[in-house]
Amino acid sequence: MVRLANYMKPYLWPAILSVLFVFLQSLANLYLPTLMSDIVDTGIVKGDMPYIYKMGFLMLLVTLVAGILTVVANYLASKVASGFGRDVRNTMFAHIETFSLKEFDQVGTSSLITRTTNDIAQIEQVYMMILKMMTMAPLMCVGGIIMALSKDAKLSLVLVVSLPLLIVSILILAKKGLPFFKVIQKKMDRLNLILREELTGIRVIRSFNRTNHELKRFDEANKDITQTSIRINQIMSTAMPLMMLIMNLSMVAIVWFGGLRINSGAMQVGDLMAFIQYAMQIMFSILMGVMMFIMIPRAQVSASRVNEVLDIQPDIKDMKSSSLASNANEKQGVTFNDVTFRYPGAETPALSHLSFTARPGETTAIIGGTGAGKSTVLNMILRYFDAVNGRVEVNGVNVKQLPLNKLRQMIGYVPQKAVLFTGSVSDNIRYGNEQATDEEIREAARIAQADDFIREMDEGYDSVIAQGGKNVSGGQKQRLAIARALVRHADVYLLDDSFSALDYQTDARLRAELSQVTKEAALIIVAQRVSTVLHADKIIVLDDGKSVGMGTHDQLMKSCAVYQEIVASQLDKEELA
Template sequence: MIRLSRYLKPYMWPAIFSVIFVFLQSLANLYLPTLMSDIVDTGIVKGDLPYIYKMGLWMLLVTLIAGVFTVIANYLASKVAAGFGRDVRNSMFAHVETFSLKEFDVVGTSSLITRTTNDIAQVEQVYMMILKMMTMAPLMCIGGIIMAVYKDAKLSLVLVVTLPLLIAGITVLAKKGIPYFKAIQKKMDRMNLVLREELTGIRVIRSFNRTKHEINRFDAANQDITQTSIKINQIMAAAMPLMMLIMNLSTVAIVWFGGLRINSGSMQVGDLMAFIQYAMQIMFSILMGAMMFIMIPRAQVSAVRVNEVLGIRPDIIDDAGREMKPEVEKERGVIFNDVTYSYPGAEKPALSHISFTARPGETTAIIGGTGAGKSTLLNLIPRFFDTARGSIRIDGRDVRDIPLEELRSMIGYVPQKAVLFNGTVAENIRYGNEQASDEEIREAARIAQADEFISEMGEGYQSQIAQGGKNVSGGQKQRLAIARALVRKAEINLLDDSFSALDYRTDARLRAELAKQTGESILIIVAQRVSTVLHADKIIVLDDGSVAGIGTHEELMGTCPVYQEIVASQLKKEELA
């Protein structure tokens, strides 16, 4: 939590004033029992009604002032805590956006969601408690003890017995509860993971009739977190009766011994009443402190989890501002030079010694079997991963020497799994270029063969796309994703198996339009179907992470057995169809 306290710096003055108003509120609360004592001992005992009215009004005024101080202190504390939470969430989100895909795999998406929401909320809540109670609890405790001793030093010996009992009870309960606070956050990660998998995989779950299995799976995770929560609540439920028992026994003892001192003439009734209130203030301040120290360990666990994410150094470092290296390769295009890449923990490289050049004005196609490394190769260009060995150059510049924002602004990317966002069709296409005009959006949709089905939608380009594109088909999603990339008018277009859901006719028309429209840009297509790559200027055949052949369709048919096997297997399937 100390490391996160740097996010409180912009709110230093509201925090200071919050503490000041809590201090003033506490002083007012400590003054009230003394006023009540004076009313009883001077006004009621002597029957002095003007004095009772005078001191009663004064007591009411002090109460109102204390209420105003409380409202202001709570407002400022809430402002500081909410601002802190907002800034930490923004900082974490911005930091997570710098992660490569490797970091997402290490931490886990579900855990990142929990840490960004629940964990930060826990720390935010404790900081608010600290601002409100860190000043009040010690001041009320110390001030209450001073005032109690001032009222009757001998009667204060009752507190010498009861306060250690109260502190001992709180300590025992805290030791039992803290381990559960630590465990519950990890169990919440697990429940979020199961829930996320079930929501994103609902179609697969239903198609295999695994709904009951998934309900049981979620129930198991839910029961796990529920049992832990029940144990925490049981401990906290035991705390209040125990505390109230000690406090009530203390009150009985104070009244008993206080009555004896009143009978002996050593104490007045008003002083006894004030003493009881001071004792209650002391004990409640200890309870407040106990609540704070019980919550702090839980928040500390959350703070550690937040700091773990903020402390991750992304595998991909943005080299903006770094001294440029001299260009060693003047040839235009995307140039792979002996590139090797391995996934963390993999037994062998996903790509080995890949070398080729994708030139402007040409269509470069990549084909191969499942797991051959096609998507991995494409992901190295925008630096979703970094090469383990070798280099990738764009017009002579190593991609590692190009600032990420500049590099990715050069690229129009269509992922293997088309992703759409909640919003209109036009907003989804304009996601690729915020400055795109309506005419440019329509042109991109026309090239992507999406204009026809968009026109048939209820409101055309203003039709709403549901979250995740659930209200459009797979082929429509792919075409919208292609339009989004084309509206960018990028120097490099990367299409990762973006034709798989299209019929052969739409596939052919789309490729023909792409060939006409991309002009001098670099077009790299990953595909599974031979028909998609048939007319490419250059076809790169991957087999088990290595280049098995490079050439045109005709050249590969004569020189590459792997390509011949792919063509033969697909032709048979097409003929059977």
């Protein structure tokens, strides 16, 4: 939490003012019992009504000032804590955005969501509590003790017995409850993981009639976290009855011994009333302090989880500036030079000694079986991963020497799983190029064979895409994703199996349009269907991460056995098409 406190620096003055107002509020609260004591001992006992009115008005005034100070202090504390939470969340999100796919796998998406929301909220609440209590609790405790001693030192011996007993009892309970705080955050990760899987995979769950299974899985995780929460609350809930017992016994002792001292003439009634209030203030200040120190370890667990993410250094280092970056403006396509790559923890390479060049104006197709390394090739170009050996070049420059922003500006990418965002159709296409005009958006949609179905939608290009694109078909998703890439006017286009949901006729029309658009750009297509790669200028055949054939369709039919097997397995389909 100490490291995260640096994010409080922009709010230093509001924090100082908040503490100052809490300080003044505490002084006002300490002054009130003394005023009440004076009203009783001087005004009521002597029957001095003007004095009673005067001191009563003063009490109201002090109460009003204390109330105003409380409101302002709470506002400033909330402003500081909320600003702190916002800044940490922004920093966390920006840092996560720099992660490569390896770091996402390392922490887990669900855990990252929990840490960015729930964990930061825990820390935010504790900082707000600290601003409100770190001045009030010690001041009310010390000030209350001083004022109690000033009223009657001998009666204060009751506090000497009750206060240590109160502190020790709560600390014992806190010690038992603290280990559960770390456990509950991990169980929250688990609950979020299951919930995320169920929401994103709802179609698969229903299609396989696994709804009851998933309900049971969620219920088990939910019960698990509920039982832990109940256990924590059982331990913590014991604190309040225990505190009230000790406080009430203390009050009985104070009234008992105070009554004896009043009878002996050593103490006045007003002083006893003030002493009781000071004793209550002292005990409640101890309660506030203990509760604060109970919350701090819980927030410390959350802070450790947040710092753990912030401490992760991405494998992919961004070149903020490079003298070579300017050379990348000349279109030279994509070159793989003896590239080898192995996923973290994998025994065998995903790509082995791969070399090829995809030139501008040419269509380079990559085909192969499942797990052959086709998508990995595109991930290397986008620099989601870095090569273990060899070089990947875009426009003649090693991708490791290009700023990530510039590298990805040169690429129009269509992922294997088409992802759409909540918003209009135009917004989704414009996602590829914020400066795109309406005409450019429509032209990109026309080339992607999406214009016809968009116009048939209720509001055309202004039609709203539901979360995750649930209100459009798989083929429509793919075409919108292709339009989003085309509107970028990129130097390199990467299409990762982006025709799989299209019928053969739409596939053929789309490829014909792409060949016209990409005359000055390198087009790399990953595909499963032979019809998609049939007319490519160059076809690369991958098998277990190795290039086992490279050339045109006719050349590969003569020289590559793996390609011949792929074609033979799809021959009937191609003939029917």
